[in-house]
Amino acid sequence: MSKNKAQTSIRKALISAVMLVTALCLSLSISISTYLDVKEQKYLILNKLNILTEIVAYNAQITVLFDDRKTEEERLKSFESIPLVKNIHIYSVDELSGKAVFFTSFNASKTPPVPIKVDSIAELKHPRVGNDYVELIKPIIYENEIKGYVYIRGGLERLNAYINKKILIDIVLTLFVLILVYFVAKRIQKRIADPIDELSVLLQDVSKNHNYEARAKKTNISELNQLASSLNIMLTRTQKQIARHEKDKQEIKQLNQSLEEKVNQRTIALREANQELLNTLERMHQYQNQIVESEKMASLGQMVAGVAHEVNTPIGLGITGSTLLRDKLAEINIGFEQKTLTSTQLKRFIDDGIENLDLIYRNLNRAAELVSSFKKVAVNQDGEINSHVNVNGLLHDVVLSMRSEMQFKNPIVTINCDQDLAIETKSGPLQQVIQQLLSNSVIHGFHDNKENQITLNVERSKNELIIHYADNGVGVDKTIKNRIFDPFVTTKRGEGGSGLGMHLVYNLVTHALGGSIVCVDQNQQGAHFMITLPFSEEA
Secondary structure (H helix, E strand, O other), X not given: OOXXXXXXXXXXXXXXXXHHHHHHHHHHHHHHXXXXXXXXXXXXXXXXXHHHHHHHHHHHHHHHHOOOHHHHHHHHHHHHHOOOEEEEEEEEEOOOOOOEEEEXXXXXXXXXXXXOOHHHOOHHHOOEEOOOEEEEEEEEEEOOEEEEEEEEEEEOHXXXXXXXXXXXXXXXXXXXXXXXXXXXXXXXXXXXXXXXXXXXXXXXXXXXXXXXXXXXXXXXXXXXXXXXXXXXXXXXXXXXXXXXXXXXXXXXXXXXXXXXXXXXXXXXXXXXXXXXHHHHHHHHXXXXXXXXXXXXXXXXXXXXXXXXXXXXXXXXXXXXXXHHHHHHHHHHHHHHHOOOOOHHHHHHHHHHHHHXXXXXXXXHHHHHHHHHHXXXXXXXXXXXXXXXXXXXXXXXXXXXXXXXXXXXXXXXXXXXXXXXXXXXXOHHHHHHHHHHHHHHHHHHHOOOOOXXXXXXXXXXXXXXXXXXXXXOOOOOOOOOHHHOOOOOXXXXXXXXXXXXXXXXXXXXXXXXXXXXXXXXXXXXXXXXXXXXXXXXXXO
16 A cells, blocks of 8 residues: 655745755855855965965075075064964975975964975975965076975964855855745745635535536736636536436446457457467477578588598698608619618608608598597587586597688687686587577688687686687677578578577577576677686686
């Protein structure tokens, strides 16, 4: 149950409004006036202190130059008649060290001395104003050389007393004006509120007794006359409306009866349509799951074909090297049997044999690495058991397994990841996600094989692992950016694109890995995806 709002009368509201506006205007006017006055007084004080400082600096040229402290002390005593000046320090510049040292000082009566300000010369070149003081430093210049410094500290007691006195006068003036406004507002509200009370009594009578024949009287206030005229018109129309309302009741009663019958018919039809829609959605989900599985198998088939192509190259080179080594060995054998073998032939055979064996070893080792990376990538993608995964190694293995598929666009893949970063997660789904993103960049992002770049930046926070995947291709079309993770969304419709790649990525990240993926819009070239995974580091 809602609480009733606080109520007030127009009499109180009128007086409160007048008093509030008057108080705000007075406060604003007095505040601005006081602020400007105080600002001007402070400006005059600072200006006066500047002038006094320059006078002292000018007079102290000779005394500092000839180290005449006594004359300068007698001269500074003349400032006793200036209440503004509280403390004066004069510093001379040591000719050997070039540093300012104390020369002489002046302290006004009943004013304690202040510490030496040698370390604050740079800060006090501009006046520093406190609550009850102002201080500044000016250099003593003789023949364009600084011979010393003058420090003056002035008191703001008189300014503060002036401010307090002005505030007190402003408060008294404000109270007087508010009292005067209060009595004026009382007379105004009585003249306005009485006719309003009469209208209120009339409305209460209409509301309680349904006396719609009553009419409001004219007053001596034009606005209230307009209100009374509008009220009379409303009462007249209400009378006519009540008569029409009684007539409409019968018509509405008849319409309700026919409407109930129509509602029942439409409800039955809507229920049947909803059931048909549910059946259609269930069939669509079945078809979607089948297509997603087909997409997984097609991705795996492409990867197997690519790895087979990559493995054939080093094995072919190994076979070529072994065949060449066999031919050389046959030549050496003939020469040995015929006793025509020379040391030069044997030396050349040894060199060629070492070179061919190195070639065979490198290519067989290359084939073994490809098969090993393929075994790591082609693990069971549907397993639900977490394993200890080195993220840097997994990313490099995926890139290695995709090498043949990416060689037509020849992108430079940069992986920025801590080599020792390891987490507990499902390696299969994570590998498939990276494969699909790389495949999308090659198929959709790059138009040629020039200056293509892919960057994988891996960051870790307290509870999350964040993978930034970015390329410098054509980027994501604005027309599908908001729907990129929806099924069957593709820019290669009719060119072999199914539109399920990014939908599969979304499902793997959100369901299999329990994370999230977003398409980052940074108004820059290329596509940028941010994958966030729950971080669970093995003990």
